[in-house]
Amino acid sequence: MTSSDVPDNRWSDLERPPLNATALRRALVRPGSLWTSLDVVASTGSTNSDLRERAAGLDEGAVLVAEEQSAARGRLDRVWSAPARSGLFVSVLLRPSPRIPAERWGWLPLLTGVAVAAGLSRAAGIDTALKWPNDLLVTVEGAERKAGGILAERTADGAVVIGFGLNVSLRAEELPVPTAGSLALAGAVTTDRDPLLRAVLRSLEQWYGEWRAADGDPAASRLQEAYAAGCSTLGRTVRAELPGGASLTGEAVAVDGDGRLVLATENGVQPVGAGDIVHLRPV
Structure with missing residues (x-):
């Protein structure tokens, strides 16, 4: 049963209405669509964990949305938390074709x-x-702030669960850290989560379809070009904090x-496949 089907008297913030699960399913789950099911739950620990556990019995295109998460995880198992109904906390199940080389699956969180x-x-x-690789930034009072993040995980049966969390109506006093932001603080024209979720899932369906049709080729699907165009890391001097404790400093050039993020360092060009990136200098 969804949070939209049963009123929850704990929620009294009228500026943050619950998602309309029925309307979302009507708009997104239809013949020929990527999206095959859509469930909205009042609260859970982690939508990614829940969907991974249920993956074996689900078709590609299952969508799980939570009004509130108590144990959401980002990369490196960092905790992601926010007040109920203040954001979008979403996970989707994808089953890329076996003909898509495994090394191209790494493009899914970037996609x-x-x-x-x-x-x-x-x-x-x-x-x-x-x-790079998985943060969503907005501009608040002239400064870049993190408003969301993406986490991709493999399932036991070989599928991929991709989760994304997005701060929508978070107020300044509710920010978990000073470097965080939200759509509301960035001046969004709406914080109504229903149309925002519809727009994001339709965009994801389009980009995933083009990537899949190109057998995962990031150039042929225009994904590599689009990512580079929207990536604020490129052109900056950055520090890559690598697994194992090492670090690498250079200009992010591609x-x-x-x-992978390609850095021009004092010792030549080096690609970085995993790690935390710290922006050291504006573009």
Whole structure:
């Protein structure tokens, strides 16, 4: 049963109405669509964990949305939390074709970033920049702030669950850290989460369809070009904090065909496939 089907008297913030699960299903789950099911729950620990556990019994295109998450995880198991109904906390189940080489599956979180940014541009009227590899940035009072993040995880049966969390109506006093932001603080034309979610999922369906039709080729599907165009990391001096504790400093000059960030360092050009990126200098 969804949060939209049963009133929850704990929620009294009239500026944050619950999602309309029935209307969302009517708009998104239809013959020929990527989206095959859509469930909205009042609260859960992590939509990614829930969807991974249920993946074996689900078709591609299952969508799980939570009004509130108590144990959401970002990369490196960082905690992601926000007040109930203040954001979009969404996970989707994808089953890329076996003919798509496994090394190209690494583009899926980057693809999701492109899709979310495009959907928000249309529905919220704001520009959302991408920080490699998986952060969504908005501009608040002239400064870049993190408003969302993306996490991709493999399932036991070989599918991929991609989750994204997005701060929508979070107020300044509710920010978990000073470097966080929200669509509301960035001047979005709407914080109504229903049209925002529809726009993002439709954009994700379009980009995933083009990527899949190109057998995952990031150049042929225009994904590599689109990601580079929206990536605020490129052109900056950055520090890459690598797994194991090492670090690398240089100018971010490209995102290569494997989705890696290419740094021009004192010791030559080096690709970075995983790690935290710290922006050291504006473009």
